[in-house]
Amino acid sequence: MAAPAAVLQSEWTKIRSVRSTVWTLALAFLVTAALGAVISLVFDNNWDSMSDSDKATFDPTAVSFFGMTLGQLALIVFGVLVISSEYSTGMIRTSLTAVPQRATFYTSKVAVAGGLALVVGMLTSFITFFLGQALLGSHKARIGDPGVLRAVVGAGLYMTLLVLLCVGAAAMLRSPMLGLGILMPFFFLVSPILSAVPKVKTVAHYFPDQAGQKIMQVVPSTDDHVSYGPWGGIGIMAVWVVVALIGGYIVLRQRDA
Amino acid sequence: MIELQGLTKRYGDKTAVDHLTFTVRPGVVTGFLGPNGAGKSTTMRMMLGLDSPSGGDVRIDGRHYAQLSEPLKHIGALLDAKSIHGGRTAYNHLLCIAQSNRIPRHRVDEVLETVGLTAVARKRSKGFSLGMGQRLGIAAALLGDPEILMFDEPVNGLDPEGIHWIRNLMKGLAAQGRTVFVSSHLMSEMALTAEHLIVIGRGRLLADTSMADFIERNSRSYVRLRTPQPERLKDVLSAAGHTVVTTGDGAFEVTGVEAAQLGELAAQHQLVLHELSPMRASLEEAFMQLTAESVEYHAHGTVAPVGGPVAAGAHLAPVPQGQPGQPGQPGQPEQQPQWGAQWRNPGSGKGR
Numbered sequence: 295m296a297a298p299a300a301v302l303q304s305e306w307t308k309i310r311s312v313r314s315t316v317w318t319l320a321l322a323f324l325v326t327a328a329l330g331a332v333i334s335l336v337f338d339n340n341w342d343s344m345s346d347s348d349k350a351t352f353d354p355t356a357v358s359f360f361g362m363t364l365g366q367l368a369l370i371v372f373g374v375l376v377i378s379s380e381y382s383t384g385m386i387r388t389s390l391t392a393v394p395q396r397a398t399f400y401t402s403k404v405a406v407a408g409g410l411a412l413v414v415g416m417l418t419s420f421i422t423f424f425l426g427q428a429l430l431g432s433h434k435a436r437i438g439d440p441g442v443l444r445a446v447v448g449a450g451l452y453m454t455l456l457v458l459l460c461v462g463a464a465a466m467l468r469s470p471m472l473g474l475g476i477l478m479p480f481f482f483l484v485s486p487i488l489s490a491v492p493k494v495k496t497v498a499h500y501f502p503d504q505a506g507q508k509i510m511q512v513v514p515s516t517d518d519h520v521s522y523g524p525w526g527g528i529g530i531m532a533v534w535v536v537v538a539l540i541g542g543y544i545v546l547r548q549r550d551a
Numbered sequence: 552m553i554e555l556q557g558l559t560k561r562y563g564d565k566t567a568v569d570h571l572t573f574t575v576r577p578g579v580v581t582g583f584l585g586p587n588g589a590g591k592s593t594t595m596r597m598m599l600g601l602d603s604p605s606g607g608d609v610r611i612d613g614r615h616y617a618q619l620s621e622p623l624k625h626i627g628a629l630l631d632a633k634s635i636h637g638g639r640t641a642y643n644h645l646l647c648i649a650q651s652n653r654i655p656r657h658r659v660d661e662v663l664e665t666v667g668l669t670a671v672a673r674k675r676s677k678g679f680s681l682g683m684g685q686r687l688g689i690a691a692a693l694l695g696d697p698e699i700l701m702f703d704e705p706v707n708g709l710d711p712e713g714i715h716w717i718r719n720l721m722k723g724l725a726a727q728g729r730t731v732f733v734s735s736h737l738m739s740e741m742a743l744t745a746e747h748l749i750v751i752g753r754g755r756l757l758a759d760t761s762m763a764d765f766i767e768r769n770s771r772s773y774v775r776l777r778t779p780q781p782e783r784l785k786d787v788l789s790a791a792g793h794t795v796v797t798t799g800d801g802a803f804e805v806t807g808v809e810a811a812q813l814g815e816l817a818a819q820h821q822l823v824l825h826e827l828s829p830m831r832a833s834l835e836e837a838f839m840q841l842t843a844e845s846v847e848y849h850a851h852g853t854v855a856p857v858g859g860p861v862a863a864g865a866h867l868a869p870v871p872q873g874q875p876g877q878p879g880q881p882g883q884p885e886q887q888p889q890w891g892a893q894w895r896n897p898g899s900g901k902g903r
Contacts, residue, residue, distance in 0.1 A: 304651035311643035
C-alpha cells in the first residue's frame with residue numbers, strides 16, 4: 295500500500311500550491327475578525343441605550359464571534375474546493391492513478407484539509423476573541439471567565455468541523471457548482487431562517503451549524519430551550535461530519551473517476 | 552506486461568467494452584486502434600483502476616492496479632491532457648505526484664527537462680497550450696521511470712512538430728526496452744510507430760496481430776488496366792496466366808505482377824490501353840474495412856472520394872464485402888507515400 299506519510303505530504307503540496315486555499319482561508323480570517331470587531335465596537339458605543347434585559351443576557355464572547363456568520367462562507371468555499379476541484383479539473387484521474395488506494399487518498403486529503411482548518415480556525419478564533427474584547431471596553435469577557443475558554447476553543451473546532459462537513463458533502467456531490475450551490479445557501483439562509491421559525495426550529499436546532507454554534511455561547515439566551523449543552527451541540531455537529539465524510543468515501547469508492 | 556482477461560464494462564444496457572482478452576507484451580510499442588467510441592479510453596481507465604470493470608480482469612505485472620503500492624514506478628499513463636489542476640504550476644503539479652509515490656524531487660526537474668518545459672516550470676498550467684499540457688501529462692507519466700507507458704491518443708490536436716516529438720519519444724522509450732501501449736483512431740499514426748497492433752470496435756477485439764502481419768495481409772497491391780478492347784485484353788491476360796478481376800466500372804485488376812510487364816504484354820499484342828496504374832490498398836482502408844461494422848457513428852450518405860483514382864473493387868481479404876453504410880473506398884496511386892512504407896524501410900522507424 296502507498297505510504298500514508300508520502301500521500302499526506304503530496305496532499306499538503308496540493309493544498310498549498312493553489313491560490314484558492316490562501317484566498318479562502320485569509321478571507322475567512324479577515325471577515326470573521328473584522329466583522330466581530332465592528333460589532334463589538336457598536337455594542338460598546340450603544341451600551342447605554344440597551345434595555346436592562348439585554349444587558350443581563352449580554353454575551354461578550356458570542357458578540358465577538360458574530361462575524362462567523364459571514365466568515366464561514368469562505369470556509370465553505372475552501373472545504374468544497376479542496377475536493378471538488380479535483381473533479382472539475384480532471385486532476386482526480388491523475389491523483390487516483392498515483393494513489394489507487396482510495397481510502398488512503400481520501401483520508402490524507404481529509405486530514406490535510408482538516409489539519410489546516412484547525413490551525414486557521416484556532417488562530418482566527420483566538421485573535422477574533424481578543425480583538426473583540428479589546429473593543430468592548432469595560433463590558434468585555436476574560437479568557438479565564440467561566441465557559442469563555444471553552445467558547446473560544448469551540449469556535450475553532452466549529453470552523454474545523456464545518457470545513458470537514460463541506461469536504462464530505464463535496465466528495466458526495468463531486469461538482470463545485472453543486473457543492474457551493476447547495477451548501478452556501480443552506481448555511482447562510484436556510485438554516486438561520488428555519489431556526490427562527492416556530493415549531494420548525496425544534497428540528498433546525500439539530501442542523502450541524504445551529505448545533506455547533508451553541509459552543510460559542512457563554513451566557514445562555516432566554517428564549518432557547520434546546521435539549522443539549524455546548525459540548526452536546528458540537529457532538530451533534532460531529533455526527534453530521536462523520537456521516538458526510540463516510541458518505542463521501544462511499545461515493546469515491548463506488549463511482550468511476 | 553498488461554494482461555486483460557474477458558474485460559467488460561457496461562453502462563446500463565450499453566456495453567462499452569465487451570470481453571476483451573489480450574496481452575500487451577513488454578519491449579515493443581503496441582498500438583491500440585479503434586474508431587471513436589470503440590472503448591479504447593474506457594479500457595485504459597479500467598487498466599488504471601479508475602473505472603471498475605463490470606466483468607473480467609486486468610492485471611499489471613500480475614497484479615491489480617490498486618495492489619501496486621507505488622504504481623507510478625510500474626506504469627506511467629497519459630490519459631487526456633486535461634487531468635491537471637490549472638491553478639498549480641507545472642513544477643508543483645509534478646511534485647505532488649512524485650511525493651505520493653516517494654519519487655525523489657530531482658526527477659521533477661529531470662522530466663521537465665525531458666519534455667522541454669523547464670522554462671515554464673513555475674508557471675500555472677492554466678495558460679498552457681494544448682501541446683504544453685500534453686507534454687506536462689507525459690512528464691507526469693515519466694516521473695517514476697516506469698517500465699510500462701500508456702498513452703491515450705497522444706497526438707490528438709497537436710501541431711506537426713508536437714506529433715513528431717511524441718512519435719520520436721515513443722520510439723525512444725521502446726528502444727530502451729519499455730512497454731509502450733498507445734491508443735489512436737488513426738491507422739497511419741500506428742503504422743509509423745507500432746510494432747504490434749490491437750484493433751477493437753464496439754468494445755470487441757477485432758485483431759491482435761503484429762504490424763508486419765497486418766501490412767502483409769492488408770496492403771495488397773495490384774495493377775489496374777482500362778482498354779477499349781476488353782475481351783481481347785482479358786484473353787491475353789488469361790493466356791499469360793494472370794487472374795483478372797473485372798470491376799464494376801469496366802476496369803481490370805491484376806494482382807501479383809508489375810505494371811511494366813503488363814504494359815509490355817499489351818504492346819506485344821497491339822492492344823490499346825487507356826489506363827495502366829499500379830495501385831495499392833492503403834492500411835487506412837484495411838482498417839476501415841475491419842472496423843466498418845463496428846463504427847459507432849456512421850456518416851450516412853456517400854462520401855466523395857478524395858483525390859486519386861477510385862479503386863471500386865479494392866476489397867481486402869479477409870474482410871467481407873459490401874458493408875452497409877460504407878462509403879466508397881478511395882484507393883491510392885503508387886506514387887503517394889504508403890502507410891507503413893516507412894515502417895518497412897529499415898533505415899527509418901525504430902532502431903531495430
